[in-house]
Amino acid sequence: MxxxxxxxxxxxxxxxxxxxxxxxxxxxxxxxxxxxxxxxxxxxxxxxxxxxxxxxxxxxxxxxxxxxxxxxxxxxxSTGAPAAGSVSAEPKPAxxxxxxxxxxxxxxEPKQDSGSSDVAASPAARKLARELGIDLSKVNANDPIGRIRQEDVKQHTDRPQASSQPAAPKAAAAPAPEVPGKPVLRQPMSRRRATIANRLVEAQRTAAMLTTFNEVDMTAIMDVRKRRKQSFQEKHDVNLGFMSFFTKAVVGALKQFPLLNAEIQGEDILVKKFYDIGIAVSAKEGLVVPVVRDADRLGFAEIEKQIVELAGKARSNKLALSDLQGGTFTITNGGTFGSLLSTPILNAPQVGILGMHKIQLRPVAIDAERSENRPMMYIALSYDHRIVDGSDAVRFLVTVKSLLEDPETLLLEG
Structure with missing residues (x-):
C-alpha cells in the first residue's frame, strides 16, 4: 500500500x-x-x-x-479472484x-447532520459541528470561496443563541438573500477566481492608482501588416499580430521611463533593468497573465510565437508557475471583446499596465481643412502614483503612441 x-x-x-x-x-x-x-x-x-x-x-x-x-x-x-472450485470464507464480491x-x-465522509449535507466545509469543521450539535447550514463562512472552517464553527458557538422556546410554525421562506419566486444559481467561487478577486481588491486598496488616456492612429501598423502578413506567416509560421508591435513599443517607452518598470518594496523602489512583459489572457477560470521573458531581446516573430504558446497553455490549464512569475509590466487587450475604453487594474506588485482597445474608424483632422476616417484605438495607462508622477505617465503613453504610429522606430527603440 x-x-x-x-x-x-x-x-x-x-x-x-x-x-x-x-x-x-x-x-x-x-x-x-x-x-x-x-x-x-x-x-x-x-x-x-x-x-x-x-x-x-x-x-x-x-x-x-x-x-x-x-x-x-x-x-x-491488486487482488486476484479465487481459484475455480475453491471454497472461500470471504463474502461474494457483491x-x-x-x-x-x-x-x-x-x-x-463525515456523518451528515440535518441540513448540513450540501454545505461546503472542511473535515475538521464537520467533526466539531457534530460534537457540538451545530447545523452547518447556519454557520457563516469567512473563507473567500465559501468553505466553512473549524474557526467559523467556533465563532458560531460564541454568538448568542436563539431562545429554546418553541416557535410558532411559519411558512417556508426562500433562502436569503435570493428574491422569493425568482430563479437563481448559487455556486462557490473557484480557488483561482477567489484569488483573482482578492488580488484586484488588494491592488486597489494599496496602490494610489490613476489612469491616463490617449489614442493611436493605427494606419501605419495596419499598412505594414497588410503588406507583410503573408510573407511573415510563410517565413515564421506564425501570424503577424498587433501584440508584437505593442510589446516592442512598451519596451521602448519603459527604457525612457524606468520607474514604470519598477516596484515598491517597503520604503525602497526596485527598478528592474530587464523587460519581462505580462500578456493578459482570458481563460475559463478567469484572467491570467503569462510572461514573455526578455522581450527587449526578441524579434517580432519570437514575441508572437511566445504569446500564441502561452495563450494556448492558459486556455488548456497547462501553464506552469514559471510562466506566470516575475513580470515587470503588463499589457491587456480588451479590444478583442469589443471594449472601446476601460481603466485596467494594476497587476501588483507592478506599477504600470497598458490597456489596448477596439480599433474603430473615426474622422480625424489631417489639417485645418481636411479630415479622414482613420483606424483609431484608445489606449489607457494605469499607474501607481506613489512612485510614478503624472507627467511621466502621460509622456510614457505619448511615447508608446509615437512608436506605434511610426513602426520603423520600433526596430531602433524596442
Whole structure:
C-alpha cells in the first residue's frame, strides 16, 4: 500500500483544492495514470499514480482544501479472484462490496447532520459541528470561496443563541438573500477566481492608482501588416499580430521611463533593468497573465510565437508557475471583446499596465481643412502614483503612441 500525497508546487503555494477525481474509489490504476486534478490560485496540476494497484481509499473529496504533503488517497495491491472450485470464507464480491461500503463512507465522509449535507466545509469543521450539535447550514463562512472552517464553527458557538422556546410554525421562506419566486444559481467561487478577486481588491486598496488616456492612429501598423502578413506567416509560421508591435513599443517607452518598470518594496523602489512583459489572457477560470521573458531581446516573430504558446497553455490549464512569475509590466487587450475604453487594474506588485482597445474608424483632422476616417484605438495607462508622477505617465503613453504610429522606430527603440 502507498499513500498519494499533494506534491510540492513552488515556494509561493502551500495549499490547493481538489477540483476533480478522475478515477473512483476501487478502480484499478497503473503507474502514471492521472488520479486527480488539483487547483491552486495560479495553476492546475495533475496528480498521478506512482505504482500499479487499486485506489483503495479516497480521503479528501472534490472541493476540499488540502495542504502540501497531505495524504489524499491510498493505493493498495491488486487482488486476484479465487481459484475455480475453491471454497472461500470471504463474502461474494457483491456482498463484500456492500459490507465494506458503510465503513468506507464513514472514513471518507463525515456523518451528515440535518441540513448540513450540501454545505461546503472542511473535515475538521464537520467533526466539531457534530460534537457540538451545530447545523452547518447556519454557520457563516469567512473563507473567500465559501468553505466553512473549524474557526467559523467556533465563532458560531460564541454568538448568542436563539431562545429554546418553541416557535410558532411559519411558512417556508426562500433562502436569503435570493428574491422569493425568482430563479437563481448559487455556486462557490473557484480557488483561482477567489484569488483573482482578492488580488484586484488588494491592488486597489494599496496602490494610489490613476489612469491616463490617449489614442493611436493605427494606419501605419495596419499598412505594414497588410503588406507583410503573408510573407511573415510563410517565413515564421506564425501570424503577424498587433501584440508584437505593442510589446516592442512598451519596451521602448519603459527604457525612457524606468520607474514604470519598477516596484515598491517597503520604503525602497526596485527598478528592474530587464523587460519581462505580462500578456493578459482570458481563460475559463478567469484572467491570467503569462510572461514573455526578455522581450527587449526578441524579434517580432519570437514575441508572437511566445504569446500564441502561452495563450494556448492558459486556455488548456497547462501553464506552469514559471510562466506566470516575475513580470515587470503588463499589457491587456480588451479590444478583442469589443471594449472601446476601460481603466485596467494594476497587476501588483507592478506599477504600470497598458490597456489596448477596439480599433474603430473615426474622422480625424489631417489639417485645418481636411479630415479622414482613420483606424483609431484608445489606449489607457494605469499607474501607481506613489512612485510614478503624472507627467511621466502621460509622456510614457505619448511615447508608446509615437512608436506605434511610426513602426520603423520600433526596430531602433524596442
Amino acid at each position: 502507498s499513500d498519494i500525497k499533494v506534491p510540492e508546487m513552488g515556494e509561493s503555494i502551500t495549499e490547493g483544492t481538489i477540483a476533480k477525481w478522475v478515477v473512483k474509489q476501487g478502480d484499478q490504476v497503473k503507474q502514471g495514470d492521472v488520479l486527480a486534478e488539483l487547483e491552486t490560485d495560479k495553476v492546475n496540476i495533475e496528480i498521478s499514480a506512482e505504482e500499479d494497484g487499486v485506489l483503495s481509499q479516497i480521503l479528501r473529496q472534490e472541493g476540499e482544501t488540502v495542504q502540501i504533503g497531505e495524504v489524499i488517497a491510498t493505493i493498495g495491491a 456482498e463484500k462490496q456492500e459490507a465494506q461500503q458503510p465503513a468506507v463512507q464513514a472514513a471518507a
